[in-house]
Amino acid sequence: MNMRLAVEDTERCIGCQSCMFACARRVDEAGLAKTCIGVRSVGGMERGFIVVVCRACEEPPCAKVCPTGALETRALGGVNFNKVKCTGCGHCVSACFIGAIFWDDETNKPMICVHCGYCASFCPHGVLKLEKKEVPAHAQS
């Protein structure tokens, strides 16, 4: 899976939040409690929107601060989340200052984008795109 969700152009975003609802539906949920995307205005809709999604960092700060090893760096950037190992300490949320780690109040654990791209298929204006990512040399086995 060498795919990564990318924000192509936030200026095209109309703020409909269809992506946020799609993200929740992907895990069979309706509503917004389980969404891993955040779309909000840049302090007033007239100035456009901020689209917060996981950037799939190659050296993710969230994984670096996880004390239990619940977040494992993926070969292609971003993290795999192991719920069983997670104690819900929330360090990952503080470390990701772009705000891409969302919180599940029900399980008291983080929710993190898996870069499946389901949301991008519900973006009416091409703001989100699932793109192929080159495998960095050091990550190749």
Next chain:
Amino acid sequence: MLRADPLSNVLYIDLSKKHYRTEKREDIFEKYIGGTGAAIQILHEECPQGCDALSQENPIILAVGPLTALFPLASKTVAMFKSPLTGNLGESHCGGRSAVAIRLAGYGAIVIKGASYLPVYLAVHSGRVYFRDASSLWGMRSNFTVGRIIRENEPGAGLRTIMRIGRAGERLVSYACVTTETYRHFGRLGLGAVFGSKKLKAVMVSGKSSLPVRDKSQYREVYDEIYRAAVKSEVMKKYHDLGTAENILPLNELGALPTKNLRTAKFDGVSGISGEKFAEQYLGRRLACSHCPVGCIHIAALREPYEDEVYFYKTSMISYDYEPIYALGPMLGNSDTEGMLRLMDMVEAYGLDAMSTGVALAWATEAMEKGIISEKEAIIRLNWGDYRAYKEGVRMIVEQPNEFYRALAHGVEYASSVYGGEDYALAFGKNEMPGYHTGAGAHIGILIGARHSHLDNAGYSIDQKALARNKNPLPEELVEALLAEERWRQILSSLAVCFFARGIYLPETVLKALRQAGFDLSIEDLPRIGEEIHREKYRFKIREGFSLESLRIPGRILETLSPAGRLDERYIREAIGHFRRLMTEPES
């Protein structure tokens, strides 16, 4: 309804006692779906007969429906209250983030009663209501600033609505609006004044809960079907391309665009204010309501120099739509694009209903021309097309420096009852007219419509279809078409979906979507429930003194040629008579 669905939770807030409670009202939502259907029941319960619309007894009801936050285009909140403009049923719909936020905060409806002794705004977060002292926001000149401050003061960015009033609401202008998310409105019938009378500056609600559905895989199937239709269908295209402003040129071409207080229905200066003109030269951004991929909201970017300093500019972002363009453009003879945008911006900053404001100023202009009011009353000279004077007029409607502006702030029906000029006071059931002189259907539709809105039954659309067929319907046929449409719209606004999505939410789709929300209705149930909700609204209207016999028909609509020719008062009265007979028949 699904047992785990929070839809039936009604949040009751008492501003006098600073107290709140939540009550389960399955009885209402099971029977009447939600939105309009639920709101009118709650209004019957909460609004004492004959109460003053600006007294603390008048409740504010905000209701959403089962499809809200479950399916695309279910983006509307329905507000119900007694209208200070008409003294009767007030119903207004608004999008923005309001509906999704209320639903995902865990409520089907919010009821606000009483009045605060000091200015407050309400913040609803995680099942709690906070009464915040809004004294520092009261009297603020611009509604934009109010939104900005509350935005910074409250959590929940992206997942919240901030419904607020401007100066017009504080000053109890009978057609003050409530604004959400800067550019959407509970526009008509004066909800802003009801807020103001309660010293309620704003209501902010945040929410991000999950909702139950009946069958997860079927839910996704139905969702995809509706979503694809919304983004691909031709019926939605016009809304995202030019937006509703697309209608300016065709309606003018037809001779149906009310101009200069409807002395004519064709505007010479139309090219300055067309949807095409705005899109090509000023469109700065398009926006959407929550959970609507269409994005019909069009924002013009107006760059203006400051006159006192070189190379010093400001850029204002101004929302435009067909209705405010009609009312502040042709209706006032304004063809100056930028001048009209400035006027719109001011109306937005004060929190006024653009339609009522434009019609009120149009009447005042004609009344000045005819000499029934002078500069003694109006203070300034109002002339067609003079947007600077109209800006001053708008300011005075809000500030009400004298008796004349106090009267004008009560609407054109009231002002003309004091000063004369009723024949050209363009109000229907005391509500100022929308921008359609398409034929008898538009006007009759508003006269008999349950909330006196052009969106009740879309008479303008029936007129245009009749024109295309080149055959005027009999009054009976017209009324039956209006009534059928209005009853169906009760279902749409109970779901509560945007009326722009009516081409997508056809009965079969409605049933499929409702099934996922746990409503097992049949195709026969929908018209029955629609009729029942409509009758419940009429029951409220009659209770509050509405009478079809005493409806005033402004003489002007009979004088000015429409695309269907000259309108005939007898035809209109016959239609109203037929409507009365239909409404007194037992339920079908």
